[in-house]
Amino acid sequence: MSRNLCITAVDGQTGHLIAELLLTDPNFSKRFKSVAGLTLDIEHEHVQQLESLGAVIVPHQPGRERALTKQLKDLNVDTICLIPPTHPDKYDITFELINATKKANIPNVCFISAAGADLADAKKQPRLHEFIALEHLVMAAKGDTSTKAGHSPVVIRAGFYAENLLLYATQIREEHILPLPVGDAHKFAPIALGDIAQVAAHVLSGEGPQGFADEHRGQLIVLTGPMLAAGNEIATAAGKALGFDVKYEDISQAEAKRVLKSHSELDSSEMEFLLEYYSLVREGKTNYISTHAFHDITGTHPTELEEVFKLYAAEFQAQGDGSDGHVSKRRKTKK
Structure with missing residues (x-):
């Protein structure tokens, strides 16, 4: 019906x-x-x-x-x-x-x-x-x-959402760094x-x-995504996909807030949500993956993190200001 x-x-x-x-x-x-x-x-x-x-x-x-x-x-x-x-x-x-x-x-x-x-x-x-x-x-x-x-x-x-990493397109493109407030010890699995x-x-x-x-x-x-990764591993995946070295930089919560505030289209509630999720990572509460449901429901494998960066390669390689890679403008789905 x-x-x-x-x-x-x-x-x-x-x-x-x-x-x-x-x-x-x-x-x-x-x-x-x-x-x-x-x-x-x-x-x-x-x-x-x-x-x-x-x-x-x-x-x-x-x-x-x-x-x-x-x-x-x-x-x-x-x-x-x-x-x-x-x-x-x-x-x-x-x-x-x-x-x-x-x-x-x-x-x-x-x-x-x-x-x-x-x-x-x-x-x-x-x-x-x-x-x-x-x-x-x-x-x-x-x-x-x-x-x-x-x-x-x-x-x-x-x-x-792995697409939230597009918020750092300017830093990756211009400085070849990925600045996240997630510490060095714990991991999470962007999807x-x-x-x-x-x-x-x-x-x-x-x-x-x-x-x-x-x-x-x-x-x-x-x-969750299929790859459980610390900040440096996410940066490595980005570098492999984009063709240049990307280094992870552990930053403070205050600096992370300033970076997110630079995106004028990012709603305050979404910024608060992201900062809170990063704090969960630092506390070690995201050290898991959950992909069985995705396999069972779709019959396919979830998108690997490196593939996500390849999908959005233009966002990280194009010239322009920080708004070029804003998360709210460009998101894709596999066909």
Whole structure:
């Protein structure tokens, strides 16, 4: 049965790429009657592109839960991909989205969370930790007989996006250094955003007698990249892909904040999230990989870190200022 899908935050990178993949890949697009995109920024280039591909664009006005619920009902949405938006009020907006999903009785719910959130300290890493409360809200619908929203749930904990390393394109291009505040001892496993989109697309398009495919329904899916790497190993992977030596430089949290602030399009909440994730790395809480789910769901191998740098080689080799490699402008998915 063809589904009526809604994807939230399609003006952001994750929502945009998932929606684009579903609309353009015939293996996925044939499974949907309609794809609606919820957006906080109706004029965003991502939104306009998706509209040109056939998405139904729905303006989202936070603070109007009743109106949002009606919009979802009017669109006959039976499947939703809940993506917290990049916004200072991310938690409140997502809380509202989840409540509207429940009130609209949407049975198939895929929530995009964050890997590492379960290890975050509520005081030291509040932006990361708040994902746990949102996960609880999604999962609590399972025992709520007043809504169908708990019938077929999936939670995807997405790891550190490898594309965030594009934020350091200027330093890599001009100084041949990768400055990160992650220390020298511990490691993490960046994952390509395209791999997150692939898993989400398989989940959203999968079908079973209870909604989502039985192999996905009820799953808590943790996704990281396939290479567990310290800062120097990430720099080495970059150098191999780009054809010149790149050295890792361990920097302070304060300096890391100054580097991130140089990107005017980087939202303050996203900057806080990145800094908190780096602090998890320094604490040794990210010394793991989680790739079995990716293999099981897609039947393929996740993108190697060196390959990610090759995909974006032009970003690191082009001439220009620091905005050239901004993470919010260019992200790709494997075909």
